[in-house]
Amino acid sequence: MRTLALLMATLLLAAGLASAPVQSRGLQREMKVGFIYISPIGEEGWSYAHDQARKLLSTMPGVRTSYVESVPEGPEAERIIRNMARKHYDVIFATSFGYMDFMLKVAEQHPDSTFMHCSGYKNAPNMSNYFGRIYQARYLTGLVAGSMTRSGAIGYVAAFPIPEAIRGINAFTLGVRAVNPKAEVRVVWTKSWYDPVMEKNAAKRLIKEGADVIAQHQDSSGPQEAAQEMGVYSIGYNTDMTRFAPRAHMTSAIWSWGPFYKEVVEQVRAGTWKNGSFWYGMETGVVDIAPYGPMIPQNVRELTDRAKADIKSGKLVVFTGPVKDQQGVERIPAGTVPPDKELLSMDWFVEGVNGTLD
Structure with missing residues (x-):
């Protein structure tokens, strides 16, 4: 009888385990x-x-x-x-x-x-x-930079001349020239994703050559620190870089x-x-811009916020033609939008960029 009772208990226990959810048995991988x-x-x-x-x-x-x-x-x-x-x-x-x-x-x-x-x-x-589509956020930060420059020269420290960076520089420049048609964006390539010293030195060189706003496609806060040390404004990238250059940092194109x-x-x-x-x-919230620095006047905030809302709704499409290249040749005809395939392989600079692709 004891053997029979033990066998029945074992069978009941096995049946209970079989019917229990995997998670409750602690077997979830x-x-x-x-x-x-x-x-x-x-x-x-x-x-x-x-x-x-x-x-x-x-x-x-x-x-x-x-x-x-x-x-x-x-x-x-x-x-x-x-x-x-x-x-x-x-x-x-x-x-x-x-x-x-x-x-x-x-x-x-x-x-x-x-x-x-x-x-x-x-x-x-x-x-x-x-x-x-970080280029959308780049365009917005370009609006801010174009509104805040006094010299009309904006420095841009970038890593490698690949479509991702070229597309971002172009979108930024379109934003700059939407509010400041005579401004130019001066590009320096570091050929490195992360080199704080090199990035900082590149930014300082651009400032010495007349740039009064510094933007970047780099991983470190070196360009932001250079801007603060030399008394000019800056636009960050990837994350909000305010704490590294609170007197210089105006906003960043950021990821979430x-x-x-x-x-x-x-x-x-x-x-x-x-x-x-x-x-x-x-x-979708994957790309955005960081909060504005205290130096940004209300009219610039409102201008940028309206453009942000228009991008989200689809009313504003950054690369809508006409868009010309550095040589003044129309690359995107009026009223047209290039397909994603062309944006993803972009290998030319828009009008207003001062720099080479090598």
Whole structure:
């Protein structure tokens, strides 16, 4: 009888476990999410903005995140991506353009992981590319810069002459010249995503040559600090850089990746994720501008806020023609808007840019 009772109890327990939800049995598999950054996380900039989103994912139940920072765009990136895939990471985010081909190679060899590449254009069945229309925010910061310059010369410290940076410089310049048609944007390339000393020195050189506003497509606050030290205004990038140059910083074009990353992880967990190319606009909240500095007058705030609302609603499309290039040749005819394919491969400067593409 004791044996029979023990057998019945065992069967009842097994039946109860079988009917219990997986989560209540503690058997839900933990999701592993990895991030690869081009620069140090630091306290501002591109990698910092992505890492704020990673921290948000870490608060999700059943999600564990990890990251590797300061990864060069080369074989080292492939090694790190592959290492995460071999450890069965569910989702891997690679957050720099130069990681694209390395991620694609690993993705083709590891079909059970989901790969997300930021700012590129290549896909695989288990790999998507994603970015935001930061050029919309660039246009708005151009309105601010064009309104605040007195010399008509605006310096722009940029990393590499790739379509992403060229497109941003062009949108910024269109904003500048919408309010200040004779102003010019002077571009200096550093050929580095993150080099605070080089970025700061490049900004100082532009200021010595007459620029009284400094903008940037760089990861550090070096250009902002140079502007404050030399008594001119500045426009930041990636994150709100006010605390690094409170007397100079007027606003920044900024990223907010958290909601998008959370959506991706939830889709992968639910089995609803699909690959594709995603380019999110200002209406989604992925891109925006930072709060205005105290030096910005009310009329400039109102002008920029109206333009922001028009971009969100679709009333204002940044690259609507006519748009001419540096040589005065019409590249975008009047009343037309170039398709995304052309914007994503942009390799020419608009009228008003003083700089070369090399």
